Amino acid sequence: MDWTINEASADDADRLALIGSATFLETFAGILDGSAIVAHCQREHGEAAYRRFLGTGYQAWLATVAPGGAPIGFALLGPADLPGAAEDGSDLELKRIYVLSRFHGGGPGKALMQRAVEQAAERRAQRVLLGVYRHNERAIRFYQKNGFAQIAERRFRVGDRDYEDIVLAKPLGSD
Secondary structure, three states: OOEEEEEOOHHHHHHHHHHHHHHHHHHHEOOEOHHHHHHHHHHHOOHHHHHHHHHOOOEEEEEEEOOOOEEEEEEEEEEOOOOOOOOOOOEEEEEEEEEOHHHOOOOHHHHHHHHHHHHHHHOOOOEEEEEEEOOOHHHHHHHHHOOOEEEEEEEEEEOOEEEEEEEEEEEOOOO
16 A cells, blocks of 8 residues: 655544544444443544644654555654652553554554654653553554563543553664
């Protein structure tokens, strides 16, 4: 497949919202309550949420596929707000990295990860952190292959239930 990755702007908030909701639903349908998924996506993956992220220091990269430039994935990097994050603000969080399952293994996920890690290094972060559902084994393997290791745990609320996440970190080299 012929895909490209470009830095996203606030003008791409609708595309980020679409991919965020689609991949969250695709990943958690049959695992989490359906009504809770819909409410979560409306709140956390709405266009306004992505405009807010991009207006408050987050950066995003959008993967699109040719022909036509349809969105197929994105990565969102910003301030770390996870257990185990350095109190001095030297860590950044890969808040989201989502790729439609049809494109898994085809390279866009790895390229999005690389862009986010490169940007974190340019911003002189000490580590990149992320949270992932404890039972999302495919994602955990992907993160481990990309140099992430577990440093903490957290509870992640969707609807009226808490789910167990693990927090992973990738140390970045210093110059």
